[in-house]
Amino acid sequence: MSDPQPPARGPYPAVAPDPLGLVQRRTMRVLVVMQIIGTVGVGVAPSIGVLLAGEVTNSEAWAGLARTASTLGAALLGLPLGNLAARRGRRIALATGWWTAAAGAALLVAAAQWSLVVPLFIGLLLIGAGSAVSLQARFAATDLAEPHHKGRSLALVVWVGTIGSVLGPNLGVPGEIIHRATGLSVFAGAFLVAAACLALAGVVVFLRLKPDPLLTLQASVPSPAAPAGKKRAPVRRILAELRINRPARFAMIAILSAQVVMVSIMTMTPVHLAHQGGSITVIGITISLHIAGMYALAPLVGFIVDRHGHRPSIVAGILVFTASATIGALRPADTGWIMVSLFLLGVGWSFINVAGSALFSRVVSTETRASSQGGVDALANLCGAVAAFAAGPLLAASSFPVLSVLATAVLLPLAVLTVRRRHKTG
Incomplete structure (x- = not known):
């Protein structure tokens, strides 16, 4: 054999x-x-x-x-x-x-x-x-x-x-x-x-x-050692990087802007619907649709970000946000349209948040990566809390259409930056 x-x-x-x-x-x-x-x-x-x-x-x-x-x-x-x-x-x-x-x-x-x-x-x-x-x-x-x-x-x-x-x-x-x-x-x-x-x-x-x-x-991409006696605190390292890292600043502005717009409108929509005579069931369905817009389409949004880049995805998010606010401003008494508006509000947030977060992860340095990411999330939550506080008195003093328009105005600086800059990373 x-x-x-x-x-x-x-x-x-x-x-x-x-x-x-x-x-x-x-x-x-x-x-x-x-x-x-x-x-x-x-x-x-x-x-x-x-x-x-x-x-x-x-x-x-x-x-x-x-x-x-x-x-x-x-x-x-x-x-x-x-x-x-x-x-x-x-x-x-x-x-x-x-x-x-x-x-x-x-x-x-x-x-x-x-x-x-x-x-x-x-x-x-x-x-x-x-x-x-x-x-x-x-x-x-x-x-x-x-x-x-x-x-x-x-x-x-x-x-x-x-x-x-x-x-x-x-x-x-x-x-x-x-x-x-x-x-x-x-x-x-x-x-x-x-x-x-x-x-x-x-x-x-x-x-x-x-x-x-x-x-x-960190082991595969070692960062340069800081000079002896000049090791800076994490916050100072983050601020120092943001001063020189324009794509990271742009990504941070995108994340914070989307958070403010989304939270300010979302938190006051149940109050507005209740004033319109909406039931708990209707309010619950509306918020569920909003959450679905935020998260359910995330895999598709991630694919679009990878395929077409961060900048076009942020543009798409701004346009969807604008459509949501326009519906809220023009049809505030129509519950069906408010549901559509809240769903689009979630989709717009998803586009900008996923694109901004992916861009931030891509351009931030390894040395400040985790600290910077934690800092951006902390700022986003803080901005969301401030927006929630401010939205209540604003709604009481004006109306839901005015709140929708003013919230969307927060996107203007982001829109200008997005149009002006063509990032090599996106």
Whole structure:
């Protein structure tokens, strides 16, 4: 019997596996699972958290402040978590954020069960960490992504967050089950489920996000060492880079502008519909359509960003925003058209946010990458909170059409910058 012959070699040498590609695929799988679990816990804050604030405080003024506490928490914790990622990697930063949010949800269990005001505010503030790391997860998806795949990688992580946005507001259902089984109030049961989801998301990322994508990137593209005695604080490094990095400034302006426009109109639409006699069901459907516009089309938006570039995608977002505001200004009394307007508002935000975030990830330096991303998210949440505060008095003093027009005027500087500059990166 003759010896077996070795397999014939083809005309081309075997291709070695791409180690960074393997790490990126593993990273995406972990981020997707983490995002689905964690955003269920995050999604409870703007829905059941709002109801709890009204019940515990018995004051519309205090309830309004409590409703913005989670947004303020996301703004306050975004930069520290970004700095932590820069020092220790994505795994530690994301896990810390989820566990901080879980602690906040646990405090809200006590606040709901015994009507405690101070734990209510602290809990809502801490649960904002979940929003901060949910946003930073989209940047983690771009750390090792190829330049022509950054948009779709980022958009995929944004898209799976839709699941949490849909399931989170419905945690009252398991809350009812826990109420019947344990005697905890429905709200306390809902936040107990939220705490478990947030803690589990932290466990998933802590145990499975290995190797760390950001540390892997930093090892593969080492940044120049700072001169001895001249190491600057993270905020100063971020500001120094933004002064000289025009594409990064442009991307940041895009993200912040979209956030202000979206939040100012979205937060006042339920109030406007209620004044028009709209039912809770109609208001809920309208906000659900808005959320669908923000997230459901994200994979398609990411594909468009990668295929056609950042600048055309931002132009598309500005045009969709303008269409949304025009409908809101011309047909404010027509509920059907308001639903269309809110859906388009979400789509416009999706285009500008995905394109701006992908561009920012692409052009920011490795040295300030995580800190800068955390800083941009913190600013976006802070701008959103300010816009939400300002929109209420503005609506009371004028009308929904005026609010729609004034909110869209925020896009004018972005429109001018987009038309004037032709970025090599987009």
